Amino acid sequence: MIKESETMAKTTISCPQCKQPIVAEITRIFDAAEDPQAKQILLSGAYNLVQCPHCGYRGQAPTPLVYHDPDKELLLTFFPPELNVPVNQQQQMIGPLINQVMEKQPPEKRKAYFLNPETMLTRQRLAERILEEDGVTPEMLKEQQDRLSFLQRLAGVTVEARPEVIRQEEELVDEQLLLILQRLIQSAAAAGEEESAKVLVELQQQILENTEFGQKILHQAQEQQAAMDALEQASKAGLTREALLDLIIDAAESEIRLVTLVSMARSGLDYSFFQLLTDRMQHASGEQQAQLMALRDKLLEMTHEIDQAIKEQEDLAGQLLDKILAEENIEEATLQALPGINEVFLEVLRARIQAARKADDQEQLKKLQQVAGAIQKVSAPGANIELIEALIQAKDVDAIRAVLEENAEEITDEFSQFLYSLLSQTQAQEGRQDMVEKLQQVYRQVLRFTMKRNLEKAD
Incomplete structure (x- = not known):
């Protein structure tokens, strides 16, 4: 990540509108060698966004x-x-920035360009050239x-004016736009540009609320959440195949x-689930039987x-894991591979750790633990692979x-959220029933542990 002292620092500037002095976080160097997100942030225009406490101006500070x-x-x-700075003064101001970029390069990379x-x-030509x-x-x-x-136009107008701007440009709102916006939010957050990230999140919410496409996305999210809530409630009560079948029929x-x-x-x-569904189908008749038959065919395909x-x-x-393990510096290789690391990778890593322990392969186990440790340092809170492994081994x-307790x-x-996510991922995998049951046992104990602790705090 780009260090704040070098490219993003709080400084006093004049408000572009009222010319009063304001304090803002200003980035002047976008170096792809230092920050992989630099290009995306620059192209987005979601940088150097300021809000003037005097006149209310919100927009980009020139x-x-x-x-680079x-x-x-x-x-x-x-x-x-x-x-409105003369050309010779422009060169005097740009020169030190270029020197900063060049000095960070090793001698062999300081080329003629x-x-x-x-x-x-x-700004448009800058984006085009990149x-x-x-x-x-x-x-x-x-x-x-x-x-x-x-997006830049939206960021530059008041919150109250945005719905009208969105209505005028609604044909631009599609999946691609929302993907761009989501990447910009992540990039701004990763770069520490809190004000920019806040503005972008506000834009995202207003676009979703004020467009037909956005309403569809919100509806999909609500439907997904309703399904997850129903499954979680059923899991807490002890999810049986009969209960799962009822949930699926209700959601058909x-x-x-x-x-x-x-x-x-x-x-x-x-097999037992589909046998249960077949029994229900055989005891049904008419339209209900036809609906269950159609549901069975759809479930088999899905x-x-x-x-x-x-x-x-x-x-x-x-x-990807094999490639990381083959590197001499495993921690560095893991960090470089972070964009490709997801929950499936973590599950594969956990399974490899378990297999190495079972085989008493200490050399392989040490390497795998290095990968887990590197991920732990930079991963979202709760992704404690070693602790989950210890709970599974209990x-x-x-x-x-x-x-x-320890x-x-x-x-x-x-941690509880990550564990539930891991449980859901494992439930989606065929032939993992033993692991699902173990994770369910662990998850129940974690819930009881946290509930007990919360009650003790309340007392």
Whole structure:
């Protein structure tokens, strides 16, 4: 990540509108060598966003910029014309920024392009030049620019004015726009630009609430959440195949709920489940029987697709893990592979750790624990792989409770959420019933442990 002292620092600037002094976090160097998100942040326009406490202005603060991508030997500069600074002074202000970029490069990478930075006269040309290096066609660029201009325009108007702007540009609101916006939010958060991330989240919510496409997305999210809530409640009461079948039949009219339930509870849709469904079908008649037959056919198709997708994901995760383990510096290799690490990878890693322990392969176990440790350092709160492994290895309920007591500080709400997510992922995998039952046992004990602790705090 780019260090704040070098590229993003609090400084006093003049408000672009009322010219009163305001304090803002300003980024002047976007170096892809230092921060993989630098390009995306710059292209988004979601940087150097300020809010004036005097006149209420919200928008981008004009400032000199340097963009650097060593892989493409690309060094670009931009000086906002609205600053009205003479050319010779512009060079004096840009020069130190270029020197900062060059000094961070090892001697062998200080190539000739540093002596000939390309000057961009407009922000649009700056974005175009960056994207040209990625092979983006003019048509693709225009579509992308239209979406980014829309987001920039939204960010520059008041909250009250945004619904009207959104209505005027609603044809731009599609899946691609929301994906861009989500990446911008993540990039801004990762770069520590809290104000920018806050503005982008506000834009996202207003776009969802004020467009037909957004309403569909919100409806899908609500349907998915309803299915997850129903499954969680049933799991707490002890999820049986009969209860799962009832949930699925109730959700049959909603494609979203049905897909969500099947993907989360895949392991429960086994031979016995389908036998139970067949019995229900045979005892039904008329339209109800036809509906159950159609549901059975759909479930068979869905489970087949899920099994294929999971197998492909597990194979890819296994290949990535093998690649990491083959590197001399495992921790560094793990950090470089972070974009490809997801819950499937964590499950594969956990299974490998368990197998290495069972085989008493200490050399392999040490390497796998290095991977787990590296992930733990940078992962979301709660993703404590070693603690989950210890709980799974516990022989009975008393042993699980002992592990929980020993690691009480690690048993947070985030840990419980991660454990539930892991349980759901495992339930979606065929042939993992033993592991599902063990994770369910662990999850129940974690819930009891946290409830007891919360009650004690209340007293």
